[in-house]
Amino acid sequence: MTTTAITGTTAITMDAARRVIENATIVYEDDRIVAVGSAADVTIPAGAEMIDGAGTLTLPGLIDSHAHAGHGLTRNLGAGAGDAWFDACEDIYTRGSTAGFWQAEAQLSALERLKAGITTCTMLLGGGADHYRTDTREAGDLHCAATRETGIRTMLAAGLNRAPFPKTYRSLDLSRDISLSFENQLAVCAELAESHNDLLGTGTGVCLIMPVYQPDEFAENPETIRRMCRDVMDLREKAGLLFTQDGHRNGSIELAETLGILGPWSYLSHSVDLTTQDMQAAKRSGTSIVHNPSAIMSILGRCPAPELRDMGVNVALGSDAAAPDRGYDMFRHMAQCLHYHRRHFRDPEVMMPIDVLEMCTIDAARAIGLDGDLGSLEVGKKADIVMLDREQAHFYPPIMPLTAAAQFANAGDVDTVIVNGNVLMRHRKTKLDERQILNAAAQELTDAVARCDLEHLLQETA
Known part of the structure; x- marks a missing residue:
């Protein structure tokens, strides 16, 4: 001892x-x-x-409740042009990435989080938006290996793309196209969960993620979406996993409750422009909300974090990193959160320092069901x-x-x-080979940009 x-x-x-x-x-x-x-x-x-x-x-240790694997290398592409950046992420993640890309990105983002004091983080295995690298388990295995090498904790959100299926991916060895089905992705998620779901022990956990569906999307294809939700929840319950989602707004939480995908094991990111019914659904189900005050979605809409907290809904803080305008500095996101809501209410006392500190420590631990061990x-x-x-x-x-x-x-x-x-x-000072990590990250992005003919996104705007 x-x-x-x-x-x-x-x-x-x-x-x-x-x-x-x-x-x-x-x-x-x-x-x-x-x-x-x-x-x-x-x-x-x-x-x-x-x-x-x-x-x-x-x-x-700080807890970041929402971030993206892959984005650590693509964060600067497009010089802030949002649509171009999202398109580039899709191209690289689904067709232009290799095992080396995912390994280098995992090591780089883990190093950045470690040096920022983030000891636990939920990392979506892709995104930008709803493009998850779960055609095989290789990218997830590499990410978990980098987590264990660094020594921090990562909850890997492995999941499903948006309907309709199949989706066309390029294999990580770039040798062939893959026709990816919902069932393929779900099976890979199950394999990752079986191998890596021990957050407190080995430092790697696995949760499930699937796209947010808006009421109008659901109305177009209700049976398919209901079936996918049932299948994901069956795996979640069987494997004892958490469930997260990225991008709720304007009626989608109320819909999610009717689809049976909310509970005390769920935590939902962004969650802007919520209806009263959305907020009540979160409260009834015991769902946690993850507020991302520095994200683009928080410019396009507002997460009612203070109001949710007043209702008794658990609210955590997420970086939504990395991205064209933000990284893993949770202290930045705490300060941003304070200013964001104080400006909205024109009241400098709407949120206080203790509130945002709670949101990236004890309340974030509660969102992942580990407030008895972390936070x-x-x-x-x-x-x-x-x-x-x-x-x-x-x-x-x-x-x-x-x-x-x-x-x-x-x-x-x-x-x-x-x-x-x-x-x-x-x-x-860490025990990691930081220079090797930085060099590998730079080279892997250069190679991915060349493969996908994205060199024009390396130009800065005036």
Whole structure:
């Protein structure tokens, strides 16, 4: 058994009392926290390894509840032209990507998340929109392998494309076209779940995802959509999986409830321009909502996150990264969330720092059913811990730690990251070959752009 003590830090615990402890000591044994409190109240066991936390803010590991595999390499294509970028993602993900592409992207995005203090993330295996690389299990296997190599946790959202089927993909070795059916994709999702669904243990989990259908789409093909929903839910229940979706709006949550795809095991991203009935359906079903305040959908519509929270709906925060205008900096997304809703209501007190900190820690853990293990610094919970370097001009004077973390911090302030009791980064140094990861990412994008004749999307606009 290995015992480690963090001393002299300011701990933002996110526990039930939302304690903020100055001159705190945190002790963990192997992968679990055994003590959290002021230095005067915690006895450090003899022989414990010591981490000096002087000049730091310490938080539970951040949880990003919605992001996309693949986007880490394509994020800059098109210089912000949304339609061109979405089309490029479809071309590359379905017809122009190789095993090397998915491996390089998984390693790059994992490195970025680690250095931003994100210890747990839901990653959609594709998207942009509804193009999932589940023709075989290879891309998913590569992503999970990169997660385990990095040491963080990833909930991989594996899923189904939008009807109608079949879809034409190009194999990852680029040797042949594949006619992809709904049944093919569902079988691959089942294989990935059987191999990788152990988020707390190995660091990889699997949830299911299928497209959001709007009421008018459903009316055109109700029986096919109902059958697909039943099949996905049958697998979800059989394998004990979570379920997520990307892009709810304007009546689609109410419809989803009638299709039997909502429950306390579901969490729905974006969720803008919701009707009263949508909000009530989320509340009745115990569904969580994932708010993505920096996403394009939050420009085109508004997620009523404060209103949902007031109703008792659990709301988590997601980066929706990577994309043409955003990355994995959850501190940016916290500040964006505050300004987004304060501007809407013209009220600087609609949301407060503690609210957004909850949304990417304890409430995010609740969305994936793991609030008993993740999301706060408490005895018995996993030792997923992030330490911020507070000895910087933008953090001074060293007062009001909640405000400092939610409104002044950025990803570059993350000094130390601990996951499962393992120190993965200390003083911003990891054990990974970061140069190799960066070089591979650059080369794989260059190759994918050439394969798909997308060089014109590399030009910046004036």
